[in-house]
Ligand SMILES: Nc1ncnc2c1ncn2[C@@H]1O[C@H](COP(=O)(O)OP(=O)(O)OP(=O)(O)O)[C@@H](O)[C@H]1O
């Protein structure tokens with residue numbers, strides 16, 4: 001695939017932040033923007049997973065609605081991009097399969113996996129974990145309450161990003177209970193959630 005956007009990324013590193021984004025919140029956004037602006041990453045792409053292999057979430061909004069909220073959240077930030085590439089892949093969403101597709105679509109980019117310390121601890125249980133570690137760089141941000149493995153695998157670098165103790169679980173609870181989510185999610189996301197009656 002060759003477009004002006006992909007030509008600009010030739011040889012550059014692109015960070016991939018995978019998640020359910022149910023819904024996207026300020027914690028995700030601060031992290032993604034920090035990684036796109038304070039590291040050697042040219043862009044960060046947020047990949048909305050229809051179904052994470054390890055999550056059985058009763059309140060999972062349809063993927064198209066979660067993707068729409070991500071797009072609203074990052075509108076105007078040209079270093080962040082939302083991808084729906086996993087929507088046409090089998091479920092659950094295995095990261096290695098998505099990476100194979102992305103690498104074929106964007107051979108010009110150097111993809112870097114972004115993950116929290118919580119996910120790094122579980123990585124040995126991911127599909128083709130050995131390939132993930134051998135073929136990709138991984139930037140890990142510490143998450144409070146989760147110690148990083150010692151020693152770290154050679155492909156892993158720690159990035160000390162500022163982190164907010166916000167989770168999508170907490171946001172959904174606030175919406176259900178009718179308490180404020182102001183500043184925890186962007187205003188445009190809150191407006192759409194309320195207009196559509198999501199998570200009540
Ligand atoms: N507050 C946060 N700060 C930094 N990273 C986060 C934060 N919340 C989630 N992440 C990371 O963002 C990615 C996507 O997260 P996910 O969509 O599962 O959100 P979540 O808030 O953890 O959701 P849930 O509460 O439903 O489990 C994961 O890699 C996760 O580690």
Ligand SMILES: O=C(O)c1ccc[n+]([C@@H]2O[C@H](COP(=O)([O-])O)[C@@H](O)[C@H]2O)c1
Pocket residue numbers: 018019020048049051052053054055093094095096119125126127
């Ligand atoms: O590929 C795997 O085996 C795998 C195992 C667990 C999680 N993931 C991906 O990691 C992302 C975050 O997952 P989670 O469960 O923390 O929301 C999400 O996009 C999942 O599809 C991927």
